[in-house]
Amino acid sequence: MESIHIIIRDGFYIYEEYLVDEIGVNPIRNSVKRKKPKLYLQGIFVHYLMKELSESELFRNNFINNQKRLSNGRNNLHIVLQTTSIDLLDHNWNHRICEMVREKSEVDHILSWLSTLGGAYSALGDYFQECAEIAAKISANQFKLALRIGDPQIAARCRLYLALSLIQRKLFRQAKKIIYREYRQAVSDIVIDIRLLRMCKGIWAKLQYEHFLHVQEKQKSQASSERNHSMTETRRYI
Structure with missing residues (x-):
């Protein structure tokens, strides 16, 4: 050989x-x-x-x-x-890449803080309307950062966070549209993100549960109102 x-x-x-x-x-x-x-x-x-x-x-x-x-x-x-006789490094491009890496690091750092803060307000949003509104604003800021770094997965999660805030504020129809659209997009992606699909299903389950409680509460309130109205009419005739 x-x-x-x-x-x-x-x-x-x-x-x-x-x-x-x-x-x-x-x-x-x-x-x-x-x-x-x-x-x-x-x-x-x-x-x-x-x-x-x-x-x-x-x-x-x-x-x-x-x-x-x-x-x-x-x-x-x-x-x-x-010794190499020519300069093999593109210093202008190297400087640009360094700036992009630094910006990406800072954006990731900000996103982590917003995720922590948004999670806290989202948890309180089940009990306080003001916290749900603040969580929606935090999700909007996260969405802007996700668009800046060009990460579609983070952008999709931010839209789902917004849907969760809408559920807490009883805006079920808007939340339903967001969840359905994100789920259809997730299952049609070339690379399927299992965590994103599970997130869609989890928020959809919360939407169904909160809508069920809202309907029950509305029915009880309506029944109570009709009962009070009936008692008032009865007293009037007496």
Whole structure:
């Protein structure tokens, strides 16, 4: 089997050694102590060379045959690293990426605080109308941040939080539309988010329960009103 021994080094140190054959590129440790041909390459091009040797069998075989032909049959090659002559970093793009990463970190931090605060107000919203309204405002702010970072999953959860606030304020029809739309969108996504589906089902169950209690309370209130009205009419005739 044809093979070639490649040693990557600079003027003083040996960094890596590989045995390249028809099967692939394998790292080795024991260097052969003999005179070896030298190939001077810039560091970035060494990376590209080794990557191509690993990926392409045709390139690998041609490289082995050509190197043996140029070095009179020797199967050893020194690749001597040279200083890169061009600037490989795009500093403007690097600065932009740093700003985007910093902004994403800050937005994630704000979202975590809003989630904690919104959860507290949402829990109190079952007992206090004002807390449900504040929870809705917090959900709206979370939704704005989700749109800013372009995360559709967080945006969907923010809309469901808003639906939960609407349920607490007895606005069942608006909440129903939001939950139904988010569920249909979640099941049609290419990658289905199981947690989002469970969230839709959980809030839908709360909607049904709260609507049932609201209807019962309304019926009791109506029955009580009719009973009081009947008693008033009876007293009037008496």
